[in-house]
Amino acid sequence: MVDQLPNLGREKEMLEAMGMSSMDDLFADVPEPVRTVGELPLRGPQTEEEIIADARRILGSNVALGERVSFLGAGLSRNYVPASVFQLITRGEFLTSYTPYQPEVSQGMLQAMWEFQTLISELVGLEVSNLSVYDSSTAAAEALTCAVRVHNRKAEQKDTVYISELIPPARMSVIYNYTQGGGITIKTLKHNDDGTLDLDSLAEAKGSCGVYLEQPNPLGIIDGGLTRVKEIIGENTAFILGVAPVSLGLLEAPGNYGVDIVVGEGQALGSPITYGGPLYGIFACTKAYLRMMPGRIVGKSIDVDGKEAFCLTLSTREQHIRRHRATSNICTNETLIALMGAMHMALLGPEGLEKLAKRNIAACYLAKEKLSQIPTIAIPHFQNSHFNEFVVELPGLAADCLEYLDTQGVIGGFDLSTWYPKKGNWLLVSFSDQTKASEIELLAAHLAVWSASLVKEVTA
Amino acid sequence: MSHLFEHYGASGQGYSQPDPIISTDNIQIPSTLVRSKLPRWPRISEPEMVRHYTWLSSRNFGIDTGFYPLGSCTMKHNPRINEVIAQIPGIADIHPLQPEHHIQGTLAIFHEMQEMLGICAGMDAVTLQPVAGAQGEFTAIRCIQEYFRSRDELQRTKVIVPDSAHGTNPASAAMAGFEIVEIPSREDGRIDLDALSSVVGDDTAAMMITNPNTLGLFEPDIAEAASIVHDAGGQMYYDGANFNAILGRTSPGIMGFDAVHYNLHKTFSQPHGGGGPGSGPIGVKSHLAEFLPGPVVRKRPVLPDDKITAVNTEWWFHWHEPENSIGKVQQWHGNSGAVIRCWAYYRRYGNQLKTMSEHAVLNANYLRHRIIEEAKEKGVSDLFCDGAPVEVAKHEFTLSLAPMKEKMGLGAMDVAKGLLDKGYMAPTVYFPLVVPECMMIEPTETESKDTLDEFARKFVEVLQEDPDTLHNAPVTTKVRRVDEVYAARNLTLSYQFDE
Numbered sequence: 001m002v003d004q005l006p007n008l009g010r011e012k013e014m015l016e017a018m019g020m021s022s023m024d025d026l027f028a029d030v031p032e033p034v035r036t037v038g039e040l041p042l043r044g045p046q047t048e049e050e051i052i053a054d055a056r057r058i059l060g061s062n063v064a065l066g067e068r069v070s071f072l073g074a075g076l077s078r079n080y081v082p083a084s085v086f087q088l089i090t091r092g093e094f095l096t097s098y099t100p101y102q103p104e105v106s107q108g109m110l111q112a113m114w115e116f117q118t119l120i121s122e123l124v125g126l127e128v129s130n131l132s133v134y135d136s137s138t139a140a141a142e143a144l145t146c147a148v149r150v151h152n153r154k155a156e157q158k159d160t161v162y163i164s165e166l167i168p169p170a171r172m173s174v175i176y177n178y179t180q181g182g183g184i185t186i187k188t189l190k191h192n193d194d195g196t197l198d199l200d201s202l203a204e205a206k207g208s209c210g211v212y213l214e215q216p217n218p219l220g221i222i223d224g225g226l227t228r229v230k231e232i233i234g235e236n237t238a239f240i241l242g243v244a245p246v247s248l249g250l251l252e253a254p255g256n257y258g259v260d261i262v263v264g265e266g267q268a269l270g271s272p273i274t275y276g277g278p279l280y281g282i283f284a285c286t287k288a289y290l291r292m293m294p295g296r297i298v299g300k301s302i303d304v305d306g307k308e309a310f311c312l313t314l315s316t317r318e319q320h321i322r323r324h325r326a327t328s329n330i331c332t333n334e335t336l337i338a339l340m341g342a343m344h345m346a347l348l349g350p351e352g353l354e355k356l357a358k359r360n361i362a363a364c365y366l367a368k369e370k371l372s373q374i375p376t377i378a379i380p381h382f383q384n385s386h387f388n389e390f391v392v393e394l395p396g397l398a399a400d401c402l403e404y405l406d407t408q409g410v411i412g413g414f415d416l417s418t419w420y421p422k423k424g425n426w427l428l429v430s431f432s433d434q435t436k437a438s439e440i441e442l443l444a445a446h447l448a449v450w451s452a453s454l455v456k457e458v459t460a
Numbered sequence: 461m462s463h464l465f466e467h468y469g470a471s472g473q474g475y476s477q478p479d480p481i482i483s484t485d486n487i488q489i490p491s492t493l494v495r496s497k498l499p500r501w502p503r504i505s506e507p508e509m510v511r512h513y514t515w516l517s518s519r520n521f522g523i524d525t526g527f528y529p530l531g532s533c534t535m536k537h538n539p540r541i542n543e544v545i546a547q548i549p550g551i552a553d554i555h556p557l558q559p560e561h562h563i564q565g566t567l568a569i570f571h572e573m574q575e576m577l578g579i580c581a582g583m584d585a586v587t588l589q590p591v592a593g594a595q596g597e598f599t600a601i602r603c604i605q606e607y608f609r610s611r612d613e614l615q616r617t618k619v620i621v622p623d624s625a626h627g628t629n630p631a632s633a634a635m636a637g638f639e640i641v642e643i644p645s646r647e648d649g650r651i652d653l654d655a656l657s658s659v660v661g662d663d664t665a666a667m668m669i670t671n672p673n674t675l676g677l678f679e680p681d682i683a684e685a686a687s688i689v690h691d692a693g694g695q696m697y698y699d700g701a702n703f704n705a706i707l708g709r710t711s712p713g714i715m716g717f718d719a720v721h722y723n724l725h726k727t728f729s730q731p732h733g734g735g736g737p738g739s740g741p742i743g744v745k746s747h748l749a750e751f752l753p754g755p756v757v758r759k760r761p762v763l764p765d766d767k768i769t770a771v772n773t774e775w776w777f778h779w780h781e782p783e784n785s786i787g788k789v790q791q792w793h794g795n796s797g798a799v800i801r802c803w804a805y806y807r808r809y810g811n812q813l814k815t816m817s818e819h820a821v822l823n824a825n826y827l828r829h830r831i832i833e834e835a836k837e838k839g840v841s842d843l844f845c846d847g848a849p850v851e852v853a854k855h856e857f858t859l860s861l862a863p864m865k866e867k868m869g870l871g872a873m874d875v876a877k878g879l880l881d882k883g884y885m886a887p888t889v890y891f892p893l894v895v896p897e898c899m900m901i902e903p904t905e906t907e908s909k910d911t912l913d914e915f916a917r918k919f920v921e922v923l924q925e926d927p928d929t930l931h932n933a934p935v936t937t938k939v940r941r942v943d944e945v946y947a948a949r950n951l952t953l954s955y956q957f958d959e
Contacts, residue, residue: 002812004537005819006908014826014909026821027709029678029852034714040707042576045810048541055804058569059550061771063562066553074557075791082475084510090543092524093517098533099735100520102876102886103944104937108520109734112513115464118954122499128953132736134591137791173787177602181637224490252493274546275566276556276792277591278737290951296735301947304932309939313947319594320891324630324640331628332592332725332740336733346464346509347474350498355477362480365487385489406559414557437481 002045063411065273069439070411073389073430075136075168075218076276077246077268077360080434085270085343089336099296099332103311104303110310113335114298116342120284123248123345123353124262125255129284130295132338133330136265137171139281140212140242141178142294142328143261146285147210147238148184149292149327154236156207160185163212164197166219168419175212189213195221195381195391202232210238210261215254216247218419219428220364220389221381230258238289245269245282246433247387249357261285268432269348270341280334280341291317294328356433361387363431363440370444371429376451380426389430391416392447396454398427404450410443462512465955467504474504500957519938520734521885527911529827531856531888531900532626532674534704534726536820539808542729542801551800556792560778561767566796567777569803571757573741576806580813581700581720582713583743585782587752589794593701596721596740597632597668602786603744603751604666604695604719605636610751610784616665616694622651624675624892629668629699638665645894649675649848651685660692670699671715672706672854674892675847676824676900686716695719695748703727704904705821705855708814712743719744728802739798753789755779819905820855823912827903828857830916840923843867847895856902860895868927871897877941878922880934884915 007014015021027035046054065078089095093108100106113131120129133139144161152158163175165188179186189211190201197213205211211233216222230239241254243264248254254262266280267273285293291314299313319326348356364386371392372379378393394401398415405412416426429443504512522528528535546552550565560567574586590596601619608616619633620641630640643655651669660667667689671679679685686696698712698720704727712720724730724739732738744752758780766776809816828850835841847858865871876886876899888900903912922930934940 002809002815004539004808005815005905006911007819007822007905008815010909011819011822014822018825018829023818023822026818026825026852029680030706030710031680031683034683034710036708036710036714040811040813041579042811042813043807045812046807048539048808051804051807052541052545054807055545055548055800058771059545059548059565059800061568062550062554062565063558064549064553065555065558066549070555072555072557076555080477082506084506086547088510088513088517091514091517093520093522094734095543095731096522096524096528096535096538097520097734098528098530098535098732098885101530101888102521102880103942104877104934104939105521105880105885106519106734107938108516108518111519112516113734114953115955118465119499119501121954122501134595135791137788138595168791170788170791174789174791177598177787177789178635181635183637222489222493224492227490227492248495249498250489250495252495253497253499256496257492272552273555274552275554275563275796277790277795278797297953299947299950300952301943301950303939303943304941307939309942311942311944311947313944313951313953319627319631321627322631323627324634326627326631326634329594329598329628329631329635330592331594332732332738333736335735335737336731337737339734343509343513346502346504346512347506348501349471349474349503350501351471351503352474352477353501354495354498355472355480358484359477359480361487361489362482362484365484366482385487402559411555411558411562433477435481 065411068409068411069442071413071429071431071443072411074414074428075265076273077388077432078434079268079432081270081272081344082347085340088343089340094339100312103309107310110298112339112342114300114310116338117298119342119345120282123245124284125253126262126284127287128290130293130297132334133281133283133295134334135279135281136242136263137174139263139283140171141175143240143263144175144179144210144212145182146289146292146294147240148182150289151209151236151238155209159183160187160208161210161212162187162189162205162208164189164214166191166217168218195219195384196223197225199225199228199232202229205233205237208237210240212240214242216244216387219381219391220386222251222385222387227257244388246357246360249353250361261289266341270344271337278334278337280337292327294330295333359433363435364388366437367429367431367440370440371447374444374448374451376455377447388432389428392427392429394425394427395451397424401427401450405446408446410446462515464502464512467502467508469503469505471503474506474509526883527907527915528885529887529901529903530885531902532701534902534904536729536904537906538729538731539805542804545804546797546801551797564771564777567757568771569800571759571777573799573803574757577722577741578743580707581743582711583720584746585749585752586741586743587756588741588799589753589790590740590742591790591795592736592738593721593723593740594628594632595789596742597628597699598635599753599789600697600719600721600742601633601636601666603748606751606784606786607748608665615663618663619665620659620667622669624673624894625668626674626699626701633668649677651679651681653681653684653688656685656688660688660694662693664689664692664694666695666697668697668699670702672702675858676853676856677848677850678854682715701726702855705817707817709817719748724798724802729805730798730801737795737798739795750783751786752782753787754781754785756782816905823903823905823907824853824855824857827901827912827916828853830913831919834916834920835923838920838924840920843923847898856900858895859899861897861899865897870927870930872899874930875899875922877933878925878930881936882918882922
């Protein structure tokens with residue numbers, strides 16, 4: 001017996017009111033040849049108690065990060081989200097509302113998203129922020145198509161954008177899928193051996209529509225050279241930067257060093273990792289890109305009495321008005337997760353953000369120091385500054401090392417050969433505000449044992 | 461009025477954090493990258509912050525607040541057990557790069573969802589990766605594009621959409637690089653087979669359509685339309701936004717579709733959260749399966765060497781990359797949190813999902829009937845008409861307020877605002893574009909007969925309002941009619957700080 005249907009048992013009465021006698025009458029317009037015959041071949045309905053028991057049993061076989069010591073990051077970050085955030089977003093007025101098409105009864109979410117826009121604008125140093133796209137990868141992809149729309153007319157390299165060669169393949173794949181339809185050519189930018197951007201290679205991007213880079217980059221490197229990007233590419237090429245938002249508690253707001261569009265993964269502010277979704281993508285830009293940007297945006301207005309009020313604005317860019325000429329097909333976004341982000345940001349405040357950034361960088365540096373003392377492993381970009389993560393070069397395959405660490409109850413990091421096939425010995429280790437000093441000691445000890453055993457095998 | 465940014469108390473009062481595990485005094489970052497000024501975020505304590513957001517929530521209308529007949533959006537009740545399940549550490553605290561033996565539980569649920577969605581829509585293969593309906597559309601169209609490329613049919617550059625289609629259909633196909641051919645609907649709101657025949661050809665890649673269509677009407681000629689498109693060598697794409705109407709009664713597969721997206725945040729009760737997150741899996745027939753975004757979940761019998769953290773002793777679940785995958789549309793594996801909520805919803809109904817759809821259609825027809833009867837009784841039935849002729853509606857129906865507009869100068873928007881004053885969320889207005897002064901009403905299956913009766917009475921009361929009253933509505937809401945033109949002309953997209 002299913003529940004949740006208030007009119008169970010009242011079907012007859014309702015049908016009779018309409019002059020019908022059975023549920024079949026309601027589907028009389030479905031022609032016989034396209035009707036489903038028989039019952040759906042699915043399991044029977046369950047009660048709430050049975051569902052929760054099954055959920056606990058099935059999901060209990062997952063290994064949660066919190067059960068282990070974990071150094072897995074690669075763009076997502078273990079964090080602490082204050083308790084009040086989880087409590088507040090379960091309020092049904094937020095949770096069960098739709099996109100605020102009727103502003104008079106949606107002032108709460110509209111104002112909360114306008115505040116979110118302000119929090120993001122302040123964080124990245126740009127005037128405009130939308131109220132989220134799906135994730136960092138689609139944010140990057142939509143930023144590139146936006147850049148082409150804005151700059152193509154004047155561009156010498158038409159329909160062309162440049163992307164760092166370090167970009168993870170999954171992100172690159174999303175970008176390809178989003179840009180191929182527009183006939184956009186993607187060229188890559190080279191990096192120096194120390195992991196920083198090759199600024200000579202960047203000169204080739206001058207005259208193109210846009211350049212997409214990340215800070216910190218996918219190897220965790222904070223690249224000081226990026227403050228020179230805008231002067232090299234010039235004003236007719238968009239400088240698009242993917243950021244780790246927590247790092248901006250210590251790092252300069254990208255809007256202050258020439259970045260035109262900031263994108264990024266919002267997750268570390270407000271959301272658990274949740275197996276990679278739902279997350280929320282940050283999208284912020286200068287006013288020059290405003291009318292070509294994707295997604296919803298809230299503006300402040302007035303009501304007929306002149307009272308302050310909020311509503312969605314600039315919707316003439318969007319699919320429901322502009323249809324195939326829209327700047328994007330995005331409709332549903334990640335509002336509720338962005339709301340969690342806003343709540344977390346509000347509770348942190350400016351100094352709280354700075355402290356959170358310091359906790360993250362401190363864990364990364366303690367790990368750099370400890371791991372650099374192990375003679376059998378190397379840290380190839382040691383001289384650079386890092387945030388959250390760095391590369392360790394092992395005497396053997398990262399895949400083997402991870403398997404060993406797994407037997408020791410440690411999720412050791414990420415095998416970078418997945419991204420860079422030639423780098424079989426590269427392990428990306430990640431640290432966040434949740435990393436404890438004792439955990440770093442444990443990682444160092446295990447890496448020392450594993451790599452020493454390997455070096456011994458080789459010399460023997 | 462309370463502004464978040466007017467809270468500026470002592471620093472660090474929101475919540476206190478442990479100190480960094482080492483001193484950061486000696487950590488060097490490039491001097492040009494040292495932050496010059498912290499963001500002007502508020503300094504707000506937890507009690508103030510909780511009150512601020514609670515106050516904001518009191519200024520927002522959700523399904524929990526009241527009846528939410530927003531057509532095309534399927535605003536059904538969101539069962540609360542789904543929220544409880546989503547907080548289990550085995551879903552919230554796992555990473556998409558963990559090895560398969562760490563995530564057997566998630567993979568088992570993904571597999572069950574892939575199978576279930578495939579069965580419900582009559583499709584052979586499913587991916588859960590797209591994170592929203594529009595992204596699902598885009599993903600399926602990309603698969604169709606690669607299918608034709610693989611067959612060297614590069615001349616198939618056009619996608620056909622009816623003029624009543626959701627705006628995302630043409631937007632998604634255009635994003636993939638297709639040219640859009642819009643065909644007019646017939647007078648009665650249905651597909652015009654002649655119009656369709658006249659535009660198909662060897663340049664047709666696909667037709668995108670939803671059935672029931674955006675007028676809430678079942679397309680009786682759907683099989684014929686599919687034949688016309690297939691005979692021309694094109695593919696049929698099913699926009700699953702209206703799937704709630706037909707589950708268990710018919711399926712896109714039976715109707716002749718090759719690909720479909722599902723809106724898990726509509727049909728399967730993922731909360732809409734003020735605009736997201738959603739989840740937009742797609743299902744395809746076998747000839748398109750090799751192009752799906754990867755990876756998808758498969759299962760095989762457990763082997764002795766498997767690291768046993770398996771869900772059961774029988775099956776081992778693993779990722780599989782489709783042979784000619786289009787790649788990724790989201791960085792990881794989609795909105796897993798939404799998929800698992802919807803799994804809980806599915807388990808609640810199981811093979812009785814048909815009952816859910818039947819009640820959705822029952823409620824829509826009953827409400828339409830009640831509104832018409834009530835209007836007749838009160839003598840205002842000449843103020844509106846059906847958006848299109850209806851024998852029986854599906855999960856939603858449209859009314860045109862064009863007669864009212866003509867008689868009184870008041871239209872769909874005014875009635876919508878009048879309904880806000882009665883304590884309801886307004887139906888969708890001015891969509892589909894083919895119906896003048898359109899109001900699209902979708903009650904869903906989780907509303908009681910009493911609620912529907914009451915809404916019909918109030919709806920007719922609104923029609924009977926004095927024109928001035930209606931013109932001035934709403935008056936009981938937190939703010940009155942908002943000036944959207946002002947917002948666009950005086951763009952204020954963030955809080956203006958005193959310098």
